[in-house]
Amino acid sequence: MKKTALLSFCVFLSGALFCQQYVTEATASKKAVKYLNDGVNYAMQRQLEASVTAFQEAIREEPNFITAWLYLGDSYKNLKRDSLAVEAYTKAIDMGPDHDVWVYSKLTDVEMSMGLYEEAYEHLSIFLENPAVTGEPRKKAERTMVNLEFAKKAYLNPVEFDPIDMGDEINSSDPEYFPSLSVDGSIMVVTRRIKDSVQLGPSSYRRFDNEDFYISYFENGVWTEAANMGNPVNSKLNEGAQSISADGRYLFYTMCDHPLGRGSCDLYYSIRIGDQWTNPENCGKVINSGDWESQPSISADGNYLFFSSAKPGSIGSYDIWMAKRAEDGWWEAPENLGPTINTKYSEQSPFIHPDGKTLYFSSDGHPGMGLSDLFYSQMDENGAWSEPVNLGYPINTNNQEMGLSVSADGKTAYYGTDREKKQGEFDIYSFQLPDKVQADPVSYVKAIVTDAETGKPLLSTVQLFDIEKSTTISNSKSDPKNGEFLVVLPIGKDYGLLVQKEGYLFHSENFSLRDALPDKPYIINVKLQPIKAGEMITLRNIFFETGSAELMSESQTELMKVVEMMQKNPGMHIRVNGHTDNIGSEDDNMRLSLNRSLSVKNFLAQNGIEETRMTHKGFGESKPIGSNDSEQGRANNRRTEIEIMSLE
Numbered sequence: 001m002k003k004t005a006l007l008s009f010c011v012f013l014s015g016a017l018f019c020q021q022y023v024t025e026a027t028a029s030k031k032a033v034k035y036l037n038d039g040v041n042y043a044m045q046r047q048l049e050a051s052v053t054a055f056q057e058a059i060r061e062e063p064n065f066i067t068a069w070l071y072l073g074d075s076y077k078n079l080k081r082d083s084l085a086v087e088a089y090t091k092a093i094d095m096g097p098d099h100d101v102w103v104y105s106k107l108t109d110v111e112m113s114m115g116l117y118e119e120a121y122e123h124l125s126i127f128l129e130n131p132a133v134t135g136e137p138r139k140k141a142e143r144t145m146v147n148l149e150f151a152k153k154a155y156l157n158p159v160e161f162d163p164i165d166m167g168d169e170i171n172s173s174d175p176e177y178f179p180s181l182s183v184d185g186s187i188m189v190v191t192r193r194i195k196d197s198v199q200l201g202p203s204s205y206r207r208f209d210n211e212d213f214y215i216s217y218f219e220n221g222v223w224t225e226a227a228n229m230g231n232p233v234n235s236k237l238n239e240g241a242q243s244i245s246a247d248g249r250y251l252f253y254t255m256c257d258h259p260l261g262r263g264s265c266d267l268y269y270s271i272r273i274g275d276q277w278t279n280p281e282n283c284g285k286v287i288n289s290g291d292w293e294s295q296p297s298i299s300a301d302g303n304y305l306f307f308s309s310a311k312p313g314s315i316g317s318y319d320i321w322m323a324k325r326a327e328d329g330w331w332e333a334p335e336n337l338g339p340t341i342n343t344k345y346s347e348q349s350p351f352i353h354p355d356g357k358t359l360y361f362s363s364d365g366h367p368g369m370g371l372s373d374l375f376y377s378q379m380d381e382n383g384a385w386s387e388p389v390n391l392g393y394p395i396n397t398n399n400q401e402m403g404l405s406v407s408a409d410g411k412t413a414y415y416g417t418d419r420e421k422k423q424g425e426f427d428i429y430s431f432q433l434p435d436k437v438q439a440d441p442v443s444y445v446k447a448i449v450t451d452a453e454t455g456k457p458l459l460s461t462v463q464l465f466d467i468e469k470s471t472t473i474s475n476s477k478s479d480p481k482n483g484e485f486l487v488v489l490p491i492g493k494d495y496g497l498l499v500q501k502e503g504y505l506f507h508s509e510n511f512s513l514r515d516a517l518p519d520k521p522y523i524i525n526v527k528l529q530p531i532k533a534g535e536m537i538t539l540r541n542i543f544f545e546t547g548s549a550e551l552m553s554e555s556q557t558e559l560m561k562v563v564e565m566m567q568k569n570p571g572m573h574i575r576v577n578g579h580t581d582n583i584g585s586e587d588d589n590m591r592l593s594l595n596r597s598l599s600v601k602n603f604l605a606q607n608g609i610e611e612t613r614m615t616h617k618g619f620g621e622s623k624p625i626g627s628n629d630s631e632q633g634r635a636n637n638r639r640t641e642i643e644i645m646s647l648e
Contacts, residue, residue, distance in 0.1 A: 032061035177416025182248035211240035247486035274481030301474035358439035370398035410439035452527035457483030549595035581634035594618025
């Protein structure tokens with residue numbers, strides 16, 4: 001396509017010059033101008049079908065009426081009839097390439113929405129070559145050009161992508177978006193926009209669109225039909241953009257226009273106790289401002305809340321923020337994730353993966369395919385975020401992609417998209433992520449805590465700690481109704497787990513994910529023993545140097561729990577029992593077990609427990625609890641126990 005300064009389209013044919021003259025309002029017939037004005041009035045009233053008819057009538061009167069062709073293109077563009085808009089704009093350009101420079105910008109928008117990136121690039125280049133394009137329109141066009149340069153390359157280098165419709169169980173004729181899953185993949189919650197109504201009088205109703213939550217359960221290899229979560233979570237107000245916690249017991253979400261809210265939209269949470277959800281609670285003034293807060297994502301350990309907001313301090317129209325939970329359980333002031341993540345434009349729908357460091361989000365500020373695209377970034381050990389990576393084409397398209405969640409293994413993604421519109425305007429799809437944008441896989445411990453004697457479910461405290469650093473990673477509680485808890489285990493560490501309840505002996509476990517993930521998650525039953533004489537605790541997070549009685553520093557966390565237990569029960573007298581496997585001679589093993597039990601006793605004494613309340617004994621290899629023919633069995637036999645001798 002070449003530009004010309006002529007006000008007509010001219011060709012040479014058989015030695016003669018023929019020109020396709022175009023007409024404007026100044027030269028068109030009165031009847032054509034009347035139709036044109038009618039079309040403009042219809043368009044201003046959003047009667048777009050009527051405006052199309054009027055502009056077509058104007059063109060019938062004056063086939064080369066360039067203004068009518070331009071306005072017809074505008075109406076088709078607003079009606080999302082992209083191919084007809086391209087046809088109308090192209091007709092106008094053929095008549096007068098320099099008549100209206102803005103037609104190239106409009107044509108670019110339509111071609112981008114159709115995925116015609118080469119054509120859009122060509123037309124936007126013509127638009128930018130015009131010196132009359134200055135100020136904000138030029139900045140917008142230059143930003144679009146960056147997107148087109150990215151889109152052209154991405155289109156030629158597609159990533160592997162095979163989206164799977166989640167089916168009738170999840171999707172309906174209404175729009176569904178923002179899927180969120182528990183870490184074990186057993187619960188999915190989606191936002192669905194439904195038609196609702198409120199009664200104003202005996203026979204008077206006000207009808208409106210309302211966002212509600214729908215929940216589905218993965219049972220026997222299939223998803224159950226998503227059901228409305230009902231009261232108290234859903235209401236006549238707008239609830240949406242939710243994040244279910246890793247254990248499926250907390251739901252953080254957005255509620256708009258609440259009479260007691262702080263801004264237009266605030267963040268709320270509800271807790272599942274047994275099968276019931278509590279009344280929603282506002283996340284408080286530290287999180288919520290007088291502006292817009294939405295689209296929360298809670299970290300697997302429950303200590304970090306990510307969300308999108310327009311609050312003061314934002315870099316663009318919407319930014320991603322992060323709040324940290326303090327030791328007292330309250331949220332600290334949110335921090336903006338900064339210019340690596342946030343741009344001058346809009347960043348939304350954050351999802352923090354259960355690995356605690358991989359962030360997925362949508363943005364129209366980073367280079368992409370058109371509207372908002374999905375991006376990936378990882379946080380390093382110093383808290384700095386990596387440069388966002390576009391998930392690529394055709395995961396991202398010229399349509400709007402948003403609301404991504406990723407499975408515990410880091411491979412499977414779920415999102416809402418309008419690309420197919422098979423059921424509703426937006427539907428939920430799943431797909432496999434490309435390797436370079438996968439999160440680190442995690443495992444988890446899932447358990448039920450009960451009273452060892454009665455079998456009754458118990459509300460208990462669950463602590464996960466880093467054995468090497470002796471630092472607490474997460475504190476949570478089991479469900480008071482059914483005793484369930486779930487704790488996420490990211491790869492690369494050795495973990496200790498302590499389950500405690502007042503009046504009971506604590507229970508400990510350890511899990512090593514330093515080298516690899518286990519074949520399957522850990523599913524355990526924790527039976528807490530009431531504190532009484534004769535009961536015993538096996539200390540599974542007590543470690544000694546090989547062949548030595550010297551305690552390793554990693555033992556401190558669990559031993560301090562023994563100190564705490566004895567301080568709370570001042571009449572408790574214990575015996576520390578040491579055991580070994582059968583490697584080595586019986587005498588050496590007896591001596592080693594005795595010395596190890598003494599080391600534990602000395603540690604307790606050094607931390608305030610009277611020696612008169614403690615004895616110690618070594619049993620060597622005489623009381624195995626596992627087979628000494630396997631490494632796991634021998635590891636189980638190498639153990640330290642606390643035996644309750646009396647409670648005075």
